Ligand code: HEM
């Protein structure tokens with residue numbers, strides 16, 4: 001092994017990878033939640049569809065998105081390696097433990113919290129990313145003479161189902177707990193601990209862990225609510241998808 | 250006061266152990282926890298039974314030899330060493346669980362005693378300075394700012410008891426190692442070898458089978474000497490810096 005790979009496979013090297021990929025995922029959350037606020041416009045999906053076309057075709061964004069998939073993969077792989085090593089470091093468990101008096105629940109359950117977030121990511125990617133890229137059921141729309149994939153139709157159809165919204169809300173809560181520890185922890189791992197900044201980073205992390213999941217949650221909640229009140233008619237969008245599927249076959 | 254004790258009994262390193270119940274009576278609240286165990290052991294000896302093995306030496310909180318995971322916490326309910334824990338911290342009729350430190354790198358020798366020579370090997374890997382001791386230098390020859398000295402001395406208060414490892418869900422030794430790295434890295438005598446030192450000590454720590462740090466903070470919360478997490482951040486900085494710039498390929 002070269003000095004480089006050797007360093008990265010030490011305990012601290014692995015933590016460095018967790019921290020850097022974690023911070024990268026945090027920046028992605030900011031961009032993702034900001035973009036998705038387009039869903040809160042009741043404009044038949046026009047601004048959302050224009051936004052998604054930009055995000056899926058712009059070469060810079062596409063490059064970053066591949067980096068992002070690599071980042072998620074690295075974060076998950078290293079979380080498995082670390083969790084396994086950490087478990088094996090204590091082969092015999094205590095009969096009686098009072099860990100709640102010395103640490104937070106989230107900090108002790110990052111693996112569990114991460115696993116739920118991963119499950120959610122798979123569901124989420126299957127519903128939207130996979131359909132968008134490989135599915136044959138994506139209807140097309142035209143704005144100002146230009147063709148757009150109508151991802152909005154998929155979103156409304158998905159979020160008109162209460163159980164689907166519920167999966168989102170539960171997963172977002174888990175993400176919040178993951179971040180409530182992870183955000184500040186990532187800075188500590190990098191060695192960035194300072195009297196002047198650490199208290200601020202900890203507060204910022206807590207605020208981030210609460211606000212970002214809530215912002216994400218507004219989208220499924222709002223759309224579900226609108227489909228219930230009649231402000232949005234999901235059957236229109238389901239019809240579009242059916243037509244597209246028939247045409248695709 | 251009378252107590253029910255649930256104590257881990259294990260004949261030797263290869264035997265499998267189990268929790269066993271003992272009753273002690275007429276315990277004075279003024280006794281230290283170890284004196285209470287002495288009373289129990291005298292009782293066992295009189296009955297012709299094998300006394301319970303546990304570690305201790307100074308019994309004044311400075312050597313780091315005593316251990317014991319008491320009622321779910323290293324060194325028991327208050328943030329001190331077990332030898333400085335007094336029976337007034339318990340109530341008449343309490344049930345008290347007493348277990349050895351649990352870590353792959355701290356194998357049980359007998360009953361409640363564990364082998365902590367993994368810590369010694371980490372120190373041997375680099376926790377020293379390679380200069381010949383001569384006469385004490387003149388006090389003002391090497392100016393060191395007061396706050397730096399204070400910080401280094403506060404890291405140096407670590408007595409190497411291993412409570413950090415015992416408390417950590419990953420049985421990580423990073424608080425111990427970081428305190429030792431810090432106390433030397435901050436002072437002029439330790440600076441020349443600081444890169445080599447941190448690389449060697451972290452490598453030895455990994456080799457001994459300790460887990461990695463998840464920044465739960467349990468170690469510092471349970472540390473009888475209140476060693477702070479800033480040491481871990483400092484060690485990470487030193488380590489990443491050394492890996493990136495040292496001459497050791
Ligand atoms: C958007 C998604 C995610 C974000 C923003 C995120 C963020 C973070 C951050 C910032 C940390 C702290 C790193 C450190 O302590 O240095 C962390 C730790 C961790 N993450 Fe994630 N994460 C995400 C998804 C996941 C997933 C999908 C998994 C696993 C299946 C996972 C498993 C873990 C684990 C186990 C740790 C603790 C590692 C340790 O022991 O130090 N995370 N995460």
Ligand code: FES
Pocket residue numbers: 304305306307308309310311312313314315330331332333
């Ligand atoms: S016996 Fe020395 S610190 Fe407790």
